Amino acid sequence: MQEELHTLTLGPRLSIDVVRKNIKNIHLSVYPPTGRVRMAVPLSVDDESVRLFAISKLSWIRRHQRNFAAQERQSPCQYVARESHYFLGKRYLLRVFEHNSPPKVELKTKKYLDLYVRPTTSTEQRQIIL
Numbered sequence: 001m002q003e004e005l006h007t008l009t010l011g012p013r014l015s016i017d018v019v020r021k022n023i024k025n026i027h028l029s030v031y032p033p034t035g036r037v038r039m040a041v042p043l044s045v046d047d048e049s050v051r052l053f054a055i056s057k058l059s060w061i062r063r064h065q066r067n068f069a070a071q072e073r074q075s076p077c078q079y080v081a082r083e084s085h086y087f088l089g090k091r092y093l094l095r096v097f098e099h100n101s102p103p104k105v106e107l108k109t110k111k112y113l114d115l116y117v118r119p120t121t122s123t124e125q126r127q128i129i130l
Contacts, residue, residue, distance in 0.1 A: 005023050032068045080096060082094065092107070096115050099118070103116055
């Protein structure tokens with residue numbers, strides 16, 4: 001199957017990834033979380049028709065991008081005590097123990113994930129360890 005990829009720019013804030021494929025209909029998609037826009041277009045459709053179709057769908061595109069922008073995102077982890085973390089699909093509460101030996105992570109109970117770190121360990125290092 002032959003595919004071509006190029007970008008269509010509509011105004012200063014909207015670019016659409018256009019993929020030409022051996023298909024029958026135009027497919028327009030807006031992807032989370034950033035609101036990236038992609039169109040799959042038949043090989044037989046010319047550039048001007050693609051542009052007109054995209055312009056006719058601008059309100060639909062903007063509405064979906066606004067919806068994605070308004071969705072709540074998970075706050076960044078601080079790797080402090082009582083924070084929720086997921087392991088193998090299960091939620092655990094983090095317990096942080098500061099000690100002066102090599103770092104380690106232990107899963108002793110069904111509820112807690114224990115993180116053992118040195119007192120000077122940064123958030124980035126805690127993330128790597130976990």
